[in-house]
Amino acid sequence: MSPGVAIVGAAECDLGVTGLSILGLQTQAVTRALADAGLTLADVDGIATTTVSRFSATQLADYFGIEPRWTDSTFAGGSAFEMFVARAAQAIEAGQCEVVVISFASNQRSARSRKLGGVHEPWIPEAQFEEPYDMLYPLSYYAMAARSYLHRYGGTREQLAEVAVAAREWALLNPKAFRYGKGPLSVEDVVGSTMISSPLTAADCCLVTDGGGAVVLTSLERARDLRQKPVQVLGYGERTTNTSFTAVDDLTRPGAVGSGADAFARAGITPADVDVLEVYDSFTITAALSVEALGFCGEGEVLDFIADGRIRPGGALPLNTSGGGLSYCHPGQFGVLLLVEAVRQLRGECGDRQVPDAQVAVAHGTGGILSTHATVVLGVDR
Amino acid sequence: MTAEPMWVPGEVPPADEVSTPYWEATRAHRLTVQECTACGHRQHPPRAVCTRCSSTESLTQPETAGTGRVDSFTVIHRAPRADVAVPYAVARVRLTAGPIVLTRLDGRDDPEAWTIGDPVVVVWTDLPDGRALPSFRPDPADPTKES
Numbered sequence: 342m343s344p345g346v347a348i349v350g351a352a353e354c355d356l357g358v359t360g361l362s363i364l365g366l367q368t369q370a371v372t373r374a375l376a377d378a379g380l381t382l383a384d385v386d387g388i389a390t391t392t393v394s395r396f397s398a399t400q401l402a403d404y405f406g407i408e409p410r411w412t413d414s415t416f417a418g419g420s421a422f423e424m425f426v427a428r429a430a431q432a433i434e435a436g437q438c439e440v441v442v443i444s445f446a447s448n449q450r451s452a453r454s455r456k457l458g459g460v461h462e463p464w465i466p467e468a469q470f471e472e473p474y475d476m477l478y479p480l481s482y483y484a485m486a487a488r489s490y491l492h493r494y495g496g497t498r499e500q501l502a503e504v505a506v507a508a509r510e511w512a513l514l515n516p517k518a519f520r521y522g523k524g525p526l527s528v529e530d531v532v533g534s535t536m537i538s539s540p541l542t543a544a545d546c547c548l549v550t551d552g553g554g555a556v557v558l559t560s561l562e563r564a565r566d567l568r569q570k571p572v573q574v575l576g577y578g579e580r581t582t583n584t585s586f587t588a589v590d591d592l593t594r595p596g597a598v599g600s601g602a603d604a605f606a607r608a609g610i611t612p613a614d615v616d617v618l619e620v621y622d623s624f625t626i627t628a629a630l631s632v633e634a635l636g637f638c639g640e641g642e643v644l645d646f647i648a649d650g651r652i653r654p655g656g657a658l659p660l661n662t663s664g665g666g667l668s669y670c671h672p673g674q675f676g677v678l679l680l681v682e683a684v685r686q687l688r689g690e691c692g693d694r695q696v697p698d699a700q701v702a703v704a705h706g707t708g709g710i711l712s713t714h715a716t717v718v719l720g721v722d723r
Numbered sequence: 724m725t726a727e728p729m730w731v732p733g734e735v736p737p738a739d740e741v742s743t744p745y746w747e748a749t750r751a752h753r754l755t756v757q758e759c760t761a762c763g764h765r766q767h768p769p770r771a772v773c774t775r776c777s778s779t780e781s782l783t784q785p786e787t788a789g790t791g792r793v794d795s796f797t798v799i800h801r802a803p804r805a806d807v808a809v810p811y812a813v814a815r816v817r818l819t820a821g822p823i824v825l826t827r828l829d830g831r832d833d834p835e836a837w838t839i840g841d842p843v844v845v846v847w848t849d850l851p852d853g854r855a856l857p858s859f860r861p862d863p864a865d866p867t868k869e870s
């Protein structure tokens with residue numbers, strides 16, 4: 342990546358139960374990220390966002406009084422924001438725009454807008470061939486992936502619960518986390534929680550909260566003149582695999598295999614070089630499959646790999662250091678908050694949960710039913 | 724012998740020009756899978772194009788055996804709509820014909836008694852409009868797993 346692009350601002354909007362509107366939360370996220378960078382709306386000439394309205398980036402541009410030179414409203418669920426980083430980096434390097442804000446916000450908990458069965462679009466094949474069976478969307482897909490994985494490799498629900506237990510350990514170190522101060526989670530708590538779509542219980546599922554965030558990108562050259570230590574975009578990759586429950590042959594090997602390989606190759610690193618890993622944890626199995634698919638361990642090994650406390654605070658592979666979607670915040674699309682936490686870790690701003698001397702971080706988003714997969718490698722500017 | 728499935732499906736959207744052959748066959752309780760006569764590829768759900776050879780002219784919807792094996796399943800304990808009784812098993816079934824279908828599993832008192840790999844056979848629930856919705860139950864022709 343010859344010219345280089347960096348993230349220069351990062352922020353959350355209010356999280357949890359806010360009682361605020363989507364655009365009110367978007368405004369918090371964007372203005373806080375810009376202030377973090379030492380920039381204002383007047384500097385922004387690129388906008389990428391989703392789920393504001395049908396014309397999401399257009400809506401935000403209008404709201405902020407901007408006529409952007411570049412926008413992206415790609416809807417790809419939770420991984421869209423990692424995809425946006427790739428597209429924004431390309432647009433900045435190509436000279437189409439100079440300062441891009443990537444943002445997301447949702448008030449789904451306050452608005453009680455989340456539905457167990459998902460969104461009904463009667464014209465898509467899934468409406469005729471899948472929805473009549475009353476599966477939960479997206480949960481039942483992940484549940485079947487978990488069943489397949491445990492069956493094939495002989496793992497247990499107790500081993501899988503480690504993802505949620507570790508996430509809670511991190512959340513107890515993050516005052517912004519929804520579960521901060523709520524005490525540790527035990528394996529028994531997770532497997533004994535209400536069964537929703539077996540083998541996954543309520544505690545295997547992410548939170549349903551308001552929240553969101555924003556990151557600001559510009560050229561590395563300009564970034565070096567701004568107030569924060571630049572966090573360089575070192576690599577990216579993505580895969581798009583399915584909308585249906587039936588298209589993917591092997592539920593245990595998600596598109597993260599390809600997106601990760603592309604991102605690591607572009608960055609010229611391997612998983613062994615990664616100091617902090619932020620992966621989508623809509624469910625415990627999402628994170629487990631992702632860690633394995635990204636190449637941090639071999640096929641079939643992830644449950645043994647994480648069993649020794651490796652992904653907990655102080656472990657060899659710090660995973661989801663904010664507390665993740667499981668214990669920190671999950672506003673429906675968590676991808677932007679993976680980026681925010683990765684940036685903060687690389688800047689050394691994370692207080693009690695700071696990973697010492699973090700130089701390289703990976704943010705990996707997953708959307709839909711293991712539908713979209715996007716990996717971003719970030720590094721401290723040297 | 725297991726009776727008809729004991730559940731009432733939600734509303735099934737009307738067929739479109741691509742899915743009409745599939746749904747028409749269900750009226751006679753025949754399970755079909757789309758097949759391309761140009762390259763032999765089978766795919767589900769039916770599409771306007773063969774995903775292997777790109778043909779749009781060679782797609783047929785022949786009847787298939789109606790047997791398969793459980794690829795994976797989940798037992799749902801919290802219903803997505805008000806008038807659905809829980810728990811029930813939703814599964815991916817890999818048809819003997821090749822493609823994977825999403826379905827319900829019927830015919831066991833305890834839905835958690837299913838196992839990946841179980842042999843299954845199609846069973847039908849008639850819809851108010853005369854079409855029928857396939858689900859699957861243990862295959863009595865295969866004695867290895869019967870509860």
Ligand SMILES: [Zn+2]
Pocket residue numbers: 759760761762763764773774775776777778
């Ligand atoms: Zn063909």
